[in-house]
Amino acid sequence: MQRMVAWSLLLLVLVAGGAGAEEWREIPYKDLARMQVMLEKVDTDHVFSSDFSVAPVDAKQGLPADLRVEVLVGGKAVAVRVEPGGRMHLPIRQDWIDAGAKLRLNQPKGKLAVNYNFRARTPAGTRMRYSQLAESAEVMARGIKAEAGLLSFVAPKPDALDIRFRPGPLQVLTIRFADGTSKRWQAVAKGGYNGIELPWKPEWRNAEVTLSAPLGGVMVLVK
Numbered sequence: 001m002q003r004m005v006a007w008s009l010l011l012l013v014l015v016a017g018g019a020g021a022e023e024w025r026e027i028p029y030k031d032l033a034r035m036q037v038m039l040e041k042v043d044t045d046h047v048f049s050s051d052f053s054v055a056p057v058d059a060k061q062g063l064p065a066d067l068r069v070e071v072l073v074g075g076k077a078v079a080v081r082v083e084p085g086g087r088m089h090l091p092i093r094q095d096w097i098d099a100g101a102k103l104r105l106n107q108p109k110g111k112l113a114v115n116y117n118f119r120a121r122t123p124a125g126t127r128m129r130y131s132q133l134a135e136s137a138e139v140m141a142r143g144i145k146a147e148a149g150l151l152s153f154v155a156p157k158p159d160a161l162d163i164r165f166r167p168g169p170l171q172v173l174t175i176r177f178a179d180g181t182s183k184r185w186q187a188v189a190k191g192g193y194n195g196i197e198l199p200w201k202p203e204w205r206n207a208e209v210t211l212s213a214p215l216g217g218v219m220v221l222v223k
Helices: 028-041 094-098 135-154
Strands: 002-005 007-013 027-028 048-056 069-073 076-079 087-089 102-105 113-120 126-129 158-164 174-176 182-186 188-190 194-197 206-209 215-223
Touching: 027 028, 028 048, 028 102, 028 113, 028 135, 076 174, 087 182, 113 215, 135 158, 135 215, 182 194
Parallel strands: none
Antiparallel strands: 002 215, 007 113, 027 102, 048 087, 048 113, 069 076, 069 102, 126 206, 158 194, 158 215, 174 182, 174 206, 188 194
């Protein structure tokens, strides 16, 4: 199965043709809120931070000056603030989900994409337990299981961690296990990438991890 990076999730691209800037498009609010609601249930330690954003499909274009975003719920339109950089301050409310709310944008199809971006916190220092390094994978696994329910056995699962270092020399990661044995990984550099694909093994949780340099980031790979 193809691997995916659990880092930034494109929720919906408004595709196909369209005319006039005042041609409003609607997105089911529950589709936007689903991931955040799931994280709030399983991420009790706040391992992930997240936000919504809106961006032009054509990266060469800026956001429309007349952009308006609002939530339609209970017969009312609630304005949603969008920062100049595209960050969207979308409240997550269960009562809006239950009421069948919709997100509206006053732009034609094919012009804008709505994104849900989530990031795992980066453990500090160069020595830690494997469980600390892999905390984001554990949260992701709980969330997938909760979301998939009885179908969790066929749902994508965390498979590895993309351990990122800042650009520069190739770094090394060593794991020492309770029996005294150890494993060593060296970073791979390609383009601007400097990192290690580390297996996700819950049974390694008490092993000791030593890094040759502080981390630049950790991302979960699922398949």
